[in-house]
Amino acid sequence: MASTETTAKDRDGGDLAGLEAGLDALETVQTGRKPFRQTFVEKILPPVIAIALVLAVWQALVSFKIVDDPTKLPSPGAVWDVVRDAWLRGDLLGYIWTSVSRGLLGFFFALLIGTPLGLLVARVKFVRAAIGPILSGLQSLPSVAWVPPAVIWLGLNNQMMYAVILLGAVPSIANGLVSGVDQVPPLFLRAGRTLGATGLKGTWHIVLPAALPGYVAGLKQGWAFSWRSLMAAEIIASFPDLGVGLGQLLENGRNASDMAMVFEAILLILTVGIAIDLLIFSPLERWVLRSRGLLVKS
Amino acid sequence: MATTLAKAADGTLAATHAARIEHVSKSFAGPAGQQLVLDDISLDVAPGEFVTLLGASGCGKSTLLNLVAGLDRPSAGTIGTDGRPALMFQEHALFPWLTAGKNIELALKLRGVQKNERRERAEELLELVRLKGAYGKRVHELSGGMRQRVALARAIAQDSRLLLMDEPFAALDAITRDVLHDELTRIWRETRLSVLFVTHNVREAVRLAQRVVLLSSRPGRIAREWTVGIPHPRRIEDTAVAELSVEITEELRGEIRRHGQH
Numbered sequence: 151m152a153s154t155e156t157t158a159k160d161r162d163g164g165d166l167a168g169l170e171a172g173l174d175a176l177e178t179v180q181t182g183r184k185p186f187r188q189t190f191v192e193k194i195l196p197p198v199i200a201i202a203l204v205l206a207v208w209q210a211l212v213s214f215k216i217v218d219d220p221t222k223l224p225s226p227g228a229v230w231d232v233v234r235d236a237w238l239r240g241d242l243l244g245y246i247w248t249s250v251s252r253g254l255l256g257f258f259f260a261l262l263i264g265t266p267l268g269l270l271v272a273r274v275k276f277v278r279a280a281i282g283p284i285l286s287g288l289q290s291l292p293s294v295a296w297v298p299p300a301v302i303w304l305g306l307n308n309q310m311m312y313a314v315i316l317l318g319a320v321p322s323i324a325n326g327l328v329s330g331v332d333q334v335p336p337l338f339l340r341a342g343r344t345l346g347a348t349g350l351k352g353t354w355h356i357v358l359p360a361a362l363p364g365y366v367a368g369l370k371q372g373w374a375f376s377w378r379s380l381m382a383a384e385i386i387a388s389f390p391d392l393g394v395g396l397g398q399l400l401e402n403g404r405n406a407s408d409m410a411m412v413f414e415a416i417l418l419i420l421t422v423g424i425a426i427d428l429l430i431f432s433p434l435e436r437w438v439l440r441s442r443g444l445l446v447k448s
Numbered sequence: 449m450a451t452t453l454a455k456a457a458d459g460t461l462a463a464t465h466a467a468r469i470e471h472v473s474k475s476f477a478g479p480a481g482q483q484l485v486l487d488d489i490s491l492d493v494a495p496g497e498f499v500t501l502l503g504a505s506g507c508g509k510s511t512l513l514n515l516v517a518g519l520d521r522p523s524a525g526t527i528g529t530d531g532r533p534a535l536m537f538q539e540h541a542l543f544p545w546l547t548a549g550k551n552i553e554l555a556l557k558l559r560g561v562q563k564n565e566r567r568e569r570a571e572e573l574l575e576l577v578r579l580k581g582a583y584g585k586r587v588h589e590l591s592g593g594m595r596q597r598v599a600l601a602r603a604i605a606q607d608s609r610l611l612l613m614d615e616p617f618a619a620l621d622a623i624t625r626d627v628l629h630d631e632l633t634r635i636w637r638e639t640r641l642s643v644l645f646v647t648h649n650v651r652e653a654v655r656l657a658q659r660v661v662l663l664s665s666r667p668g669r670i671a672r673e674w675t676v677g678i679p680h681p682r683r684i685e686d687t688a689v690a691e692l693s694v695e696i697t698e699e700l701r702g703e704i705r706r707h708g709q710h
Contacts, residue, residue: 166627166630167578173593173627340535340537343519346558442586
């Protein structure tokens, strides 16, 4: 009993602070960065091995004459030569830039339209009931389907390509925002209201930041849809005045029955799509999730 | 720190009640028609007073707190508070996209504190809950006890004279909870806030409050009230705390037993 009394006195003096500091230290999780070596072995090595394996199988198919027809399957070396020639002619970056600039500009417009649209659908009951189901239904419509009407409405030009990108990406972006808003924990809304964040203030300070993970997921999907729609549009609307993008390159390869060129175009389309995702959207997503403690480091 | 708090206390001398609950009833539409959750509750909280609302499940104590917070409207009766009360939840309810400091600054911003003052006020409030240096910490980097202290700092940042607490320590481990009881008592005495604290933990109620109000269940009615005269600082294992807890627990059990008799 005597000992309890002394601790009681201690705690009412300055020792409560010490006790609390001890608890804080014990319960705080220490996190550190992984060494580069471990990142290399876990993250970089596996995809490199996978790509090497695919190339090896491809080369084997050609070398051992399992597929003995260069017009059906060119060797990896032949495709590499085509890419290198395009680079040496100075055309390669031009192909990529034509498509990427269209894709990113179209995506930017999709962002400007999709964001307020998503917010309207998420927050206004009537709008949600009216166009919510259509908006999520549109996501399952392949964006290639928009190419014929866009060509008839707008003709074979850049506007038509932007229209196709918009029709492909806007529903994804809007839907991402809607599901982000729907998943905002009600507790945050209550907490926000007691702090005085109601109406527009509540939307700006609570709802939008809380919905950010869903929104970013929507952006990522929106980009994938933009890129796919654009390639479809470029293949169908290959018109010399429009400049040669990656889709036109693919179509030109088909017209020339040049399989190496077709492979070149496919590889470039794939590479650019992955590169944009890796350089822009994945870091954005990781940053959003990590800053909220939602990304578990394995 | 002391200056900001003193200023807040001086600004609202006119009020004679921090909260005045008069004949409040609340019913919700349930599967069996209208269900009465709160029945004719009348309760005053004096400025600077610490009151705990104690009750078993279904006594409507959280409902009552929501009504006082203005998150819901009573079906009958009136509730008056001195300004908008601050509210603290069982979950910390901190915004994970903001740091600890920015969470507090948001509360300051929403009540119109100028940008150049916010940072300093937030640092002061963090110091008040003994989390100096946690300004830039993300919510997930803090322990459960630290999160509740940031939430307390954020609630105090609202500069309200009345702090409503809805079982704020229920999800914490026993040691942390005990420490936070001491902290809350210290902060309550320093800031002279009025506190309306909801709990189902009898010892917690007795350890903290000047007045314990026991609610009966289904519908919630005020069953009994105790004035707790035990001087501060109190400890969870104090004999006086234990004795009063035993008495209140008996009463609470009696209330619960009544429901098994139908």
